[in-house]
Amino acid sequence: MQKERTFVMIKPDGVQRGFIGDIISRFERKGIKIIGMKMVSVDKKLAEKHYGVHRGKPFFEPTVKYITSSPVVAMVLEGINAIEMVRGMMGKTNPQEAQLGTIRGDFGQFIGRNIIHGSDGKETAEFEINLWFKPEEISKYTKIDETWLTE
Numbered sequence: 001m002q003k004e005r006t007f008v009m010i011k012p013d014g015v016q017r018g019f020i021g022d023i024i025s026r027f028e029r030k031g032i033k034i035i036g037m038k039m040v041s042v043d044k045k046l047a048e049k050h051y052g053v054h055r056g057k058p059f060f061e062p063t064v065k066y067i068t069s070s071p072v073v074a075m076v077l078e079g080i081n082a083i084e085m086v087r088g089m090m091g092k093t094n095p096q097e098a099q100l101g102t103i104r105g106d107f108g109q110f111i112g113r114n115i116i117h118g119s120d121g122k123e124t125a126e127f128e129i130n131l132w133f134k135p136e137e138i139s140k141y142t143k144i145d146e147t148w149l150t151e
């Protein structure tokens, strides 16, 4: 089983509404390893690069405005199948459609305020980790639960 890295961001509404602890706690309880974490006041340039694939869509400008409106918490997470696992824990893009028990399903109401971002595939994860983190901001370490997570 291959370990994967993924980029996760607690968006401004998640920070403002006090969900940093709960969200991080969910990843910790699932056994996902945090290997990078920082608070960032996102500028327009970074936001536009991050959402570059959505340029030209009607929600592009509002989404850039949303994630530059107040600090976010950026993370690099590592684990087996981490990209898909984190997407599952986040729930569907629209919190109205996200299952209860997921982060968006439990905390959100509106697609334009959906609390969290997570990379949607291997290439996106690599692009986003490199965009948000310098190599020296990512920690390599052994966590004591690692031998208990797999056979």
Ligand code: IDP
Pocket: 054, 059, 063, 092, 093, 111, 112, 113, 114, 116, 117, 118, 120
């Ligand atoms: P994702 O975050 O689940 O990967 P994407 O389709 O990649 O969803 O959209 C990126 C972000 O743009 C969403 O998380 C949300 O913040 C915003 N967004 C997407 N679609 C809409 C929309 O129809 N209205 C408002 N905001 C949207």
Ligand code: MG
Pocket: 120
């Ligand atoms: Mg996406």
